[in-house]
Amino acid sequence: MANRTKQNIEILSTTNPKWKEYFDSLENNLKDPYFTNAYYELENKNAECFVYKDDKNMFFYPYIKTHINSLGYELDKNYYDIQGAYGYNGALVQDDTDTDFINKARKKFLEYAKEENIIAEFVRFNPLYTNHKYFSDITPINANKNIIVDLKETDIWMNSYEYSTRKNVNKALRNNLTYKIIESKDMTKIDIENFSFIYNKTMTRNNADLEYLFNLEYFTNITNKLKQNAIFIFIYKDDVIISTELVLLNDYVAYSYLGGTLKEYFEFRPNDYLKHILIKELQERGLTYFMLGGGISINDGIFKYKKNFSKNGIYDFFISKSIYNYEVYDLILKQWCKKVDLQTQEKYNHYLLKYHYGVS
Structure with a gap:
């Protein structure tokens, strides 16, 4: 070009x-x-x-x-x-x-x-x-609502989380879930394979379009190209990875990018635990915002789940469709x-x- x-x-x-x-x-x-x-x-x-x-x-x-x-x-x-x-x-x-x-x-x-x-x-x-x-x-189109966690809030646990989220995090802790956060530059081939397996299995289970299925090369490229702008988190039950997420970030804002969870471990509440750990980690790093995104449609189940982490953090999401x-x-x-x-x-x-x- x-x-x-x-x-x-x-x-x-x-x-x-x-x-x-x-x-x-x-x-x-x-x-x-x-x-x-x-x-x-x-x-x-x-x-x-x-x-x-x-x-x-x-x-x-x-x-x-x-x-x-x-x-x-x-x-x-x-x-x-x-x-x-x-x-x-x-x-x-x-x-x-x-x-x-x-x-x-x-x-x-x-x-x-x-x-x-x-x-x-x-x-x-x-x-x-x-x-x-x-x-x-x-004329921008107000297409959806997005959830953003304000990391400047001193007591996110009480002021941002819904009661149900606090309850689910405590349940995860009682079930002895553990975690590991890995910088993009430190991801090994096995780490990438583990992330790809859970992510793509989740997308397949949810009947996602092919455009949302990414191969190993894509995730490998992320670890190579976004060495300073990405982190991975893995949630474990005993020695089994049961949930994972890839976060894009700089020193100011982080984005919940791609992730997945094994269905058979839902009862242990790994998703709530994962987001909770990430929020604590990003606060400790001094970031200002954590963007969780929205649902497929306004006020659907995915949106309500994300809202449970930031009950007052609802933002308008705009798109534009221009034909010239x-x-x-x-x-x-x-x-x-x-x-x-x-x-x-x-x-x-x-x-x-x-x-x-x-x-x-």
Whole structure:
């Protein structure tokens, strides 16, 4: 991928050292693991970062850029779409009080998108940064609620946890559950295999889409690329690993990323114990927030479980679905409908980039 510079705009590939250089120049609370070049390299796809700068400020926006023609569609020229990597995305701004700069940066991006034949853009904004406000041209969609634990709370046990969570943690302690926290850089091949086994077994049990199943190579790449931005926790019953979680983090915020639990050990409450141990660990490390995420839908069982750890930590989660070329977008959808069956069409109908699915 070419790296380009034009009128205070730079388009950077993951291999361009300027991506890391600009990222490292951000304020500490903005050095989010989801925005690193190392994280985007995990996707093994065409990622780039749009950077707009002046002497005092910077608009920093990474995303995956997909060549739509290569998916098998017949089009008159090359067209693309963009979306953030798995997790939270959007843009980071060094000084978000400068609305004139932010609006100008977004305008420059839209000009670039038009030049590049980018027809659609999908974003999952970060509830902590409320960075949907940087995209003034779109109407953000309030798609869900997310739970964030405030680690500055001095008595999380009493003030954040629900009674049921305290009860479950105490039950785990009575059942003599133990734990081990391993830095990403210290993970062994066996550790990675153990994590992968429990995670993928959990996803299979829950009938998760194939896109949520990751192979050993993916987890190995995390330990190699995110050496300073990831930790793993394992929960044991006797000598058996029964629950595990991968957390992405910096010095400010941690994210509950991927995890799983063996169903036959649910009765010992390993999930509650795992989150409790993580919260204590992150507090001891001096972090400010722990983002647990939300459920599949608003107020479902997963959401209620997460809310039990932070009963007052409910944040709005926004996404955006932007179409910049309706004519080409509709043409692609017509071709997609001819390529896939009705079941696939119905399954992905609410996706903006639905035409990515069922064609490869």
